[in-house]
Structures are given as C-alpha cells and as structure tokens.
Amino acid sequence: MSVLARSVGNAFRNKIRTAAVVAVLAVAIGLALSMLVANQAVGAKVQELNASVGTTLTVNPAGGQGFEGGGEPLTSADAATAAAVPNVTSVVGTKALRLRTETTTAGSTDPADGAAQPGPGGPGGQAASLTTSLVAAVDAGTLGTRNNAGNSGSTAARTFTLPITATGIAAEVDTAGKALEITSGTGLGDYTVAGTKALVGTTLAEKNLLKVGSTFTIADKTYTVTGVFDAGTAFGNNAVYLTLPEAQALAGTPGELSSMVVTVNSMENVDTTKTELQEALGSGKADVTQGQRNLETAVASLDSVKGISLVAFIAALATAGLIILLIMVMLVRERRREIGVLKAIGARNRTIGLQFVLEALVLVALGSVVGAAIASFASGGIASALVSSNSAAGTTGAAAQRGPAGGLPGGAFPGGGQGGPFGGASQLLTSVTANASPGVIAAGIAAVFAVAVVGALVPALLTARIRPIEVLRGE
Amino acid sequence: MIEVKDLVRRFKSGDRTITPVNGVSFEFGKGSLASIVGKSGSGKSTLLSLLGALDKPTSGDVVVDGVSLAGLPDGKLTEYRRRDIGFVFQQFNLIPNLSALDNVMLPMEFAGIRKAARAQRARELLEQVQLEPEKHTRRTNRLSGGEQQRVAIARALANEPKLILADEPTGNLDEQTGEHIIELLSSLSRDHNTTILVVTHDRGLAQKTDRRFRLQQGRLNEEVTAGK
C-alpha cells in the first residue's frame, strides 16, 4: 500500500460525498474548459480575420461615396501610383456598371432612365448604367422601390427591380479584394484583356436559369458564363463580374476605375500605408478607406467575446481551486484524529501532506474526466451562444453604419458592396467553430491541476500543524 | 535505558492551572512489563504522551539510550516515535478503511522498508497476535474490538520498538478479552525483549505485571508488593 493507493482509497471513503464533489468539480472544470476552447476558437478566428481581410484598403474617387458625387475618376495611372507606395503588395482596379433589366423598362428607352443618371446612380455617379437580359435575383424591397421611384420620377405604380451590379475586375477578387469563391466552372482566365466571358453570382444564375456555358446580354452584346461564384450574401450574389478592360469598354471609359483595392503586406503597416497612399494620390483626388471597416466591428465584437471567455475561464478555474480548497480543509478537520494517529506511528509531515494533495488530485482527475466530457459537448454551444449574443450588438452598430449607404439608389451598390463584406463578417462570426481540440483540453486540464495543487497545498500544510497528541482527543 | 528526570506537564485552562504530571522520575530496564495505575484524570495518559513524544513536557526530560528528547527537533521526535516507540490506545486508533495487513505495514512504510519485506513481517506479526489469516485482509472497521486491539498491538510491534506504551488497552474490551490482551502483551515483552508500559485502572490486570507504579497527585510511586 503506497501513499498514492491510500489517497485513492481515501478519495472513495465516502462514495456519496465523492460523487457530489466530483459533480460540482466537473461543472466548474467543464465550464473552464469550454471557456478556454471558446477563447481559443475566437482567438484563432480573430487572427484569421485580421490576416485575411484586415490588410486591404479601398480607394474611391474623392467624394465618390457621397450623395453628390463628383471629382475626377480614378485611372490606371492612379493604380500605378498606388502600387509604388511602400508596403503595398497588390492593387486591383475595378470598374462598376449598373445593369437594368430590358423588359422591365420596355417603354423607357429615354436616356434619363439610361446611362445618364446623375449622382444617385451609384457611388458618385460613376457606375455606368446599361441594359441587360438578366433579371435581378433580389427583390427591390421598400428601399429599392423608394429609391427607384425617386429616380425616375415617372410612373409611380411601376414595379421596380434592383439593378444588377456588373464589375470589371483586374484579378479574381470581389469588390472588397477577397478572392472569389467559384462554385462551378472556371474563372475568366486573363483578367487584363477584354472578352465576352462573365462570372455570375449563384442567385442571379438561378433566377436567370444560367449555367456554365449559358449566354446573356449586356448592352446588346452577348456574354458567356464561364463560372458561377458564391459571395455568401444575396446582394453579393446578385452580381456579374467581367474583366476590367471589358467593363471599361462597356462603360465607354477606357482606363477609368470605379475603385481600387489595395492590399498591404501586414496588419501593422495598414495605418501608415493608408496615410502614405492618401498623400501619393492626393486628398482632392481620392478617398482611401479601410475597406473592411465593418469587419473591425466584427473583430472588436469577437475580441470582446475572447475577453469574456478568458475572464470566465479564469473564474471557473478559480472556482475549481476554491472547491478543492474547501473540501480539503473540511477533510483535514474531519480527520484530525486520524492525522494524529499517523503522526503517532511515525508518519512525516510531508508524507501526510502528500497523501492529502494526492487525494485532492484524484478528485480533480475524476472531475476533469467528467468535465472534459461536458466541455466537448457544451463548448460548441457555449462559443456560438457567446458569439451570437455579442454579434447582435455588433450587427446593430453595423446596420446604423450601413444606413446612409443603403439609402442610395441601388442599395446594392455601394450599400451592397459594403453589405457584402459585412454579410461575410457576420457569417464569419457565426462560423466560429469551437472544436474541443485535445491540445487545448490538455492545456486546460494542466491549468486545472496546477490550480488544484495550489488549492490542496493549503490544507496539506494545515496537516503539518496538527499535533500528534490529537490522537488522544476524546479518550 | 529509559530515564525519566523530574518530568512536569502543566495545563492552563482559563485562569486554572492543572499539573497532572508534577515531578516524575524513574528508570526503566529492557524487557520488562510494567503498569501504571491511577484514578481517572490523574494524568496517566499525559505521562504516557510525554514518554512517547506525542506531547512536550513543561520541564524535565526523557532520556532514551542516552539521547535526550528535550533537545530534539520535531523531525527527530517523529523519527523517535517511528523507530523506538509503539503505541496501543484504548480506542485502538486503526485506520478504519485499511485492512489489518495495511495497518500493520504502515509504520514499516514510514520507515522505508521494502514492500515485500513489510508484507511478510506484517503477516508474521498478525499470526503472533493470533488474528485468523482470513481476517488479515479485512478492513479493520469490520473487526471486533478484541481483534482490532490485537491488530493495534501488531502495528505497535512493527518497527521493533524499544518501548511499547499501552494506554488502557483493555478499557474498551470485556474482561475476558482484556485478560487475553494482557497475556499477549506479557508474552510479547518476553519474546521480543521489549519493554511494555501499560496504563490501566484495573488492579487485577496490574497484578500480572512485573512492576507496578501508581500515579497520584502528579507523582509516580512504585508499589512494592510481596510475592508474585
């Protein structure tokens, strides 16, 4: 019989109490582990978000985001200037086109309804408007109807559909600079030459019964679908991508860009690069914005979840330690006389102390096994509950931020443009998957044991102060 | 081999001071069975706890084989209890959830004796105190009082101590079982050449011991009775 065997035996001396203690410990440990798993998952997500989308800047023509858009359009020369700024790794120019469905405007071939729509027609009026055979996949909704009604000033009873956004891109990325997720077919190949190939969003493809190889028209020119992409949002998928030169040709403005997405080499350089880029392009000429501003809200809300889960982890850990401390103090008091017996027959203080610490660890080990089981079932739910309750606040903030943009006619652009990445962000928020990875669980259990040792050490040291004469108590 | 020199133990409870041991001196040779009698509360247990280093005297000293306990640190006193003393208590004081064998092996474990050796010796000791083999592995809280006390005596003998201190070992046993225990102690003191000091208020049992002391008003007097 060793000290360990004796400790194990002692841990089960009162089975009902042991079960109760283990249950309480398991809840505390399970909670601690869940919080740790949530913390790790959210932390990883924040890192991923920062790494993937936190390093892009969006350049728009000065005033291009206001209602009264004006100023000069961006040009290929501006793209070259931007590319020359230190720490810039890539510059992707885009050219946006507004497409209106031919059939809905059967009678309205008048130019007022066509390309010549001023300011409200998009960001600073720079989105050229063309006819298309496509039908928008998104209902206009209240905002869309209001905007369109305001625009045309003609028959109020007319039903409107939202315009479709066609964007010329110089690389296989969306308007926010994120790589396109092509779900069927292929990309456009060379994005630097004009051509009649096009990528369509999933919902738009569904609505118009388009498949890879199908054709449609823009300004009476026929385009072939080479691929279908999924942007993750309804607005984002109500879009067409062409090559940049093709879009510029369609708009009749070769060399002009609606916006540029500038990628910076690292998170730390984003702020300085933003300033330098603004200087290089001239503040009267272009507005440089951190394209993923909305993601900052997402990251901030995730960061607060991370903070909450860390605090909860520490609190649950401390609770587990406190439970051990109190239980062991109780056991030491209860076994005063027995400790006196052990001392009377020659046990050293450290032998007795070790026996009690080991007994505590046996209880913690049992609690950890049950707690880890609880955590592996509960952590996913706990993490998403934490994230969703927190992102609710985040979404409200973002909606307010989106308000003015959404108020623009054709809320899909740039409202949709901003809504797109935000939609992506809220998706990212909810897609935080808290997998109870063995490594994290092991680290958590190590922390639990460390706390338990500290918790058990106090009562173990108390045993050293019990005098051997206690053995005669009550005789 | 054991010299007790002017031992005093004083207790202060509130404003009252009790001195159950008040200047006890005696000497004790090897291999004898001695008894201390005295009224309840006369200080017998207090004296025994001082001899066994469970408690420290207010003044005076216990010298064992030339080593003075008064000068020893706690760690050395633990070692003294482990190596030189075996206790037998009125309440048996076994570890209730351990088997008889495990209880007897405990002091040997504390002394660092290898597992096989201590199991072997524990079995021998339990045979010597006449505990039936099938009860060796039984938890001690499932043994009768007499059986428990025999296990306790085996445990006291485990590390071959110089002195066994038995505090009313028959106090919780019926008369017949008590007699058996005293006979056992008597024969063990002969076989093991161990000094055994038994505290009892049973005069009949005391008659069976080689030397008899009486504790009265804090002082110990040897009773000299003719014949034996």
Ligand SMILES: Nc1ncnc2c1ncn2[C@@H]1O[C@H](COP(=O)(O)OP(=O)(O)O)[C@@H](O)[C@H]1O
């Ligand atoms: N720790 C203590 N504090 C105060 N008084 C004590 C303590 N231990 C023993 N006494 C007192 O000393 C006296 C002797 O006790 P004890 O040695 O147990 O007597 P006996 O064993 O002879 O019955 C008693 O009056 C008892 O109350």
Ligand SMILES: [Mg+2]
């Ligand atoms: Mg007594």
